[in-house]
Amino acid sequence: MLKGIEEISTTKKRLKFEIPADVVEEEIQKALKEIQKKAKIPGFRPGKAPLAIIEKKFGQEAISDVLEKLVSESYRKAVKEANLKPLVPPIAEDAIDIKRKEPLSFELVVEVRPEIENLSYENIEVEEIETEVKDEEIEEVIKRLCEERGSYEPTDEPTRAGDLVVIDYKTDIGKEAKDFVYKLGAGPFPEDFSKAIEGKKKGESFNVTIDFTEDSIADFAGKKVNFEITLKEVKRKQTVPYEEIYKELGFESMEEFKDYIRKNLENAKKQQAIEQQKIDILKKLLDTHEFELPEGLVEMEIKRITEEYESLGLDITQNMDKISERAKRNVKAYILLEAIGEKEGVTVSEEELKQEIMDIARRYSITPQGVIQYYMSRDGSLEALQNSVFERKVFDILLSKSNKIKKQEAV
Numbered sequence: 001m002l003k004g005i006e007e008i009s010t011t012k013k014r015l016k017f018e019i020p021a022d023v024v025e026e027e028i029q030k031a032l033k034e035i036q037k038k039a040k041i042p043g044f045r046p047g048k049a050p051l052a053i054i055e056k057k058f059g060q061e062a063i064s065d066v067l068e069k070l071v072s073e074s075y076r077k078a079v080k081e082a083n084l085k086p087l088v089p090p091i092a093e094d095a096i097d098i099k100r101k102e103p104l105s106f107e108l109v110v111e112v113r114p115e116i117e118n119l120s121y122e123n124i125e126v127e128e129i130e131t132e133v134k135d136e137e138i139e140e141v142i143k144r145l146c147e148e149r150g151s152y153e154p155t156d157e158p159t160r161a162g163d164l165v166v167i168d169y170k171t172d173i174g175k176e177a178k179d180f181v182y183k184l185g186a187g188p189f190p191e192d193f194s195k196a197i198e199g200k201k202k203g204e205s206f207n208v209t210i211d212f213t214e215d216s217i218a219d220f221a222g223k224k225v226n227f228e229i230t231l232k233e234v235k236r237k238q239t240v241p242y243e244e245i246y247k248e249l250g251f252e253s254m255e256e257f258k259d260y261i262r263k264n265l266e267n268a269k270k271q272q273a274i275e276q277q278k279i280d281i282l283k284k285l286l287d288t289h290e291f292e293l294p295e296g297l298v299e300m301e302i303k304r305i306t307e308e309y310e311s312l313g314l315d316i317t318q319n320m321d322k323i324s325e326r327a328k329r330n331v332k333a334y335i336l337l338e339a340i341g342e343k344e345g346v347t348v349s350e351e352e353l354k355q356e357i358m359d360i361a362r363r364y365s366i367t368p369q370g371v372i373q374y375y376m377s378r379d380g381s382l383e384a385l386q387n388s389v390f391e392r393k394v395f396d397i398l399l400s401k402s403n404k405i406k407k408q409e410a411v
Contacts, residue, residue, distance in 0.1 A: 002078040010114045011294040013084065017074050019104040027070060028098075031062035063098050071096060075108055085113040088296045111294040116339050120288065123403045126280045129273035130407075133265040141261050146245050152235035158199050159234050161185040165197060166233035172226040175219070179232070188218040197231065205230045278395050281402060285336050286329065293331050301327035341394040348389045353382065356389050 006014040032051055035058045041049040055062070075090055090108040098104055152164050159165060163184050170176040184194040189210070196208035208227050212220040240248050246257035305323045309316055316323070361368045375382050 001074065002081060005082055008109065010292045011087075012109060012111050015075070015078050015082075015090070015108045015110060017071075017078070017104075017106050017108070019070055019074065021101055021103050024066070024070065024098060024104050025101070027066045028062055028100075031066050032058065035062060067096065067098050067104075070104060071106065071108075075110075079110075084110065087111045087113055087294050088300065111296045113335055113338065114291045114294070116289060116291050116336070118289075119336075119339060119343065121285060121340050121398060122401045124281050124284050124398065124401075125403045125405050126277045126399075127407045128404045129269075129276060131266060131269040131273055133262050133269065137265060138258050138261050141265070142242065142245060142258075145249070146239045146242055147237075149245065149248055150237045150239040153238045155234050155236045156202060157234070157236070158201050159184060159197055159231070160236075161194065161198060162237065164235040164237075165231060166235075167197070168230045168232060170228045171220075173220075173223065188216065190216070193227075196227075197229070200231050202231055202234050274399065277399060277402070277404075281395070281398050282333055286332055289332075289336060291332075291335070293328055293335075297331050297334075298324075298327050301330050305330075337391050337394045340398070341390055344394070344397050346390060346393050346397070348386050348393070352389055353386055356385060 001017065001019060003016045003018050006016065008014055032054050036049060036051060036054045037047050039049060039054055039058065040046060041053060041057070044050075044053075071092075078084075079086060088111050090110040092106065092108055094107070096104075096106040155163075161184050165182055165184060167180050167182060168176075168178050169180060182189070182194075182197075184197055185191075186194075190212065193208070193210050196206070196210075200206065206229055208229065209224065210220075210227065211224050212218055212222060214222045216222070243254070246252075246254045249257065251257040251260065302323055305327055306316055309319060309323065357368050357371045360366075360371045364371075372382065375385050378384075
């Protein structure tokens with residue numbers, strides 16, 4: 001039972017508990033009787049072994065189970081009773097042991113969400129962002145699609161950058177290749193290799209010497225190599241004619257195709273505008289609210305970001321200041337959004353969580369079970385997914401309550 005709460009700081013509390021000896025003993029006896037029902041003791045039928053034998057053989061197991069039960073139950077009741085909002089699991093600074101016939105006394109230190117004074121999040125000014133799609137933008141998309149949907153066709157013209165060539169080559173170091181396909185201007189060979197082939201015609205043979213750097217990804221790294229090259233074939237990308245591209249992509253008319261592009265660009269611009277407004281709102285929230293950050297939560301976030309850096313092969317030592325600042329910002333943002341969500345009564349229903357799983361599954365062309373397995377294997381729960389939905393709902397509220405102003409033109 002909770003005896004008292006000591007305030008270590010605005011984010012850290014020490015909970016003091018004492019459970020009467022008779023309650024502890026009663027729980028131990030219950031645990032022993034449960035074990036007695038299932039225990040297989042030589043010479044006794046299941047459930048008939050004397051309790052004294054059960055205690056001698058399984059006493060420590062029963063005490064461990066009771067200790068875990070009493071500590072966890074006491075903690076849950078205390079958190080509810082004191083209306084605390086724990087951020088991380090509690091820590092026992094000293095060992096907790098049960099001594100028979102004595103009260104069970106223990107202390108748990110828990111980090112809680114700090115109280116945010118003067119929480120203000122209504123009428124935050126954000127700039128309206130232009131989402132109109134211009135005709136020139138649509139034309140740029142069409143031209144790009146004409147290029148992307150084009151195909152490589154044989155040509156007898158001299159080669160130029162971007163052409164695909166088929167070559168045979170021999171080298172002075174014993175390496176050779178037949179029907180080697182290479183795109184001029186691409187790797188892994190140095191630019192000089194492509195330049196040597198540019199301007200040549202199908203059927204030509206020529207020599208070129210190339211210096212490969214030590215860090216080259218080609219097989220010739222660190223070597224000076226003479227190539228004897230025969231150009232066997234040249235292919236050049238032919239773009240789809242502008243007036244034919246809509247048919248290529250399955251549309252009935254150019255007008256229908258342009259309407260489709262316009263709608264997609266508009267949706268993309270609107271989404272980008274919303275994301276930018278969210279960033280601006282969050283920045284203003286972070287700049288206008290100050291409170292103590294829970295050390296444990298910051299340390300956990302630093303660990304997470306550090307692991308992210310390591311996975312990307314980035315230097316940890318030189319980036320520790322950057323990592324620390326990012327961790328503090330993330331924790332501060334998390335606490336602010338949680339506090340706003342709680343004040344606005346935001347919750348995430350089972351149906352909303354299922355819908356989020358379905359949306360992710362469709363987006364990445366995987367099964368809903370695959371989404372669940374990913375989060376369970378990474379985090380051990382769907383809490384991160386639930387938090388994502390929660391934060392999105394909070395941002396929707398912040399946007400609806402924001403004061404959108406027109407961008408001032410530069411003088």
